[in-house]
Amino acid sequence: MSAAALAAPPRFRGRMPLLRFLRTLRDSSVATYGEEMFEQAVVERRVLWQRYLIVNAPRGIERVLLGNAGNYVKSRVARRLIEPGIGRGLLTSEGDAWRRQRRIMAPAFDHRSLVSYAPVMTEATAALLARWDRLADGAPLDIAAEMMRLTLQIIARTMFSTDADGIGPIVEEAVGRYQREVRPGLLDLLNLPDWWPRPTTRPRSHIFDRLDAVIDRLVNREGAAAGESKDLLARLLEARDAETGHGMDARELRDQVVTIFMAGHETTAQALTWTWYLLSQHPAEEDKFHAEIDRVLSGRTPRFEDLAELRYARMVLEESMRLYPPAHTMSREALAEDEIEGHRVTKGSVVSIVPWLIHRHRLLWDRPDVFDPARFAPERTAARPRFAYIPFGGGPRICIGAGFAMTEALVILAMLGQRYRLRLAPGAAVEPVGLITLRPRHGLPMLLERR
């Protein structure tokens, strides 16, 4: 079919006036999506002259992330939001630089590494439990903040062999302020060239000044102890370009470290937060979850080998990431014209893949808004199109930390679920907001109940 004969994607019918759209987008991007998004495989939105396409069908998503991935680079719109803070790390780099970085980092995420991280994960979770045990039964806690602190500690210890006690609050502050302050403005959405002056990009990097100073210290310390450790930082320091023999410069190192800190803790913390929320609302599934933990572990600390036996817990986690995908939207830019599901994609279009939508698609999921972990039973998963469920993305840019995240989340769910039931605090309002990640707007106030 010739490009000219291709149907133009339908416009988003629930179109909001531009100002309302921008206000809504800055508050919570997921609130800009409407039911009509489910009616078409590709939906077009325009912000003035910039074309945005939302691809909302598994085959179309597969084309963007895998089949024709070479045509879709991370969009300037997304990079402009992320790069002022985390720089050009694995998450945002492209081409040869990306391939090289991915090759260097891959061993830190392989099976052997994951096995070696499990005891670090159990130790950090045990320390959290010891703190919880000192609180009275029924003590109120913000579980979102608790999960964030725990996953931050784990990423610092596993990847950088450092204790998060000093660095933790600094990273936490940087992430929190970044998510609050960095909201897309109209000029960001218009996909103007990088040299175009944009007032919104001005003040962002100062949020990271304190973090940069801490990372400098970390890199210098590790540099001095070269050869002793095999953590991710050591790998980054040792890496040499095959052609030039040069290592990473200070800026590159800093960007990789910040990327791993940022990408490596908040998403997992949000997945855990939503899981505790969902379990608290579904007592029958919660009972089943507890019963499995008790049967598999008989009260002892989980080992890596036990995690494969925690089948129901894994299904709960998967279902939680279906309903509340921490990475709710991925964004690409078309380098050249293409066709997706019969729709024409012009060069320069921004193409969004939205787990928040595809995971609740009316035609792909039975009772899509209902929490039902059983839908992740292996035979039901096998019967679904592969790209209907993409919490970790797909294709070559799939999350490098997916195995790490699943291991960590299962360890934490098992150990906390072994000892506690978490109850939603009375009167708590839980509302998802789509910033860079999907967070509960007011945190997650819960009460601890000893089992």
Ligand code: HEM
């Ligand atoms: C539940 C937890 C997590 C979720 C839902 C998640 C989700 C994602 C998604 C959707 C992408 C693809 C983005 C895109 O294609 O535009 C991604 C990429 C990435 N993630 Fe994760 N992630 C999680 C945990 C982690 C962890 C634990 C780490 C590191 C320790 C990590 C590091 C990264 C990096 C470095 C990339 C970029 C990979 C590349 O482009 O080659 N993530 N993640």
